[in-house]
Amino acid sequence: MSGFIGSMLLAILGIVLYNLAQKLQPTSVNPFLILAIAYAIAALISLSLCFLAPWERSSVRVSLLPAACLAIAVVLTELGFLLVFRSGWDISIAGVVSTAVAALILIPVGIIFLKEGISKTNVMGVIVCLMGLLLTVK
Secondary structure (H helix, E strand, C coil), X not given: CCHHHHHHHHHHHHHHHHHHHHHCCXXXXXXXXXXXXXXHHHHHHHHHHXXXXXXXXXXXXXXXXXXXXXXXXXXXXXXXXXXXXXXXXCHHHHHHHHHHHHHHHHHHHHHHCCCCCCCHHHHHHHHHHHHHHHHHHC
C-alpha cells in the first residue's frame, strides 16, 4: 500500500476512533481531567514511537513553536468535541458539520496564505459538499 493511501487510511481510522472515544466519555468527569489523562497516555505513546520510528531526529528548538500551536489546536478540538457531544450532538452529524465548516474556512486560507490552487472541479465538489451539509443538518 502506498504512503499516500496508507497515510489517509491511518487518518480516517484515527478520526473514527477519536469520535467514538469522545462520544463515550463519561459526562460526570471533568473534561480537563479527561484531556490530561489522554495527553499523558498520548505523550508516552508518542515518545516511545519517536525512538522506534525511522524519521530523522531534529532539534527540539525547531519544532517548539509549531508544536505549541498544535497543542493549542488539539486542546481546543478535544474540549470542543467533548462539549459538543455533552450538549447532545449525534456522533453521525457532529463530525460531518465540523469537518465541512473547517474545510470551508481552510479553502481561502490555503489559497491566500499557502498559495495553493483550486480547480473548477474542486469548486464544484465544494458546492456538492455544501448541499450535502445542508441536507445533513436539516
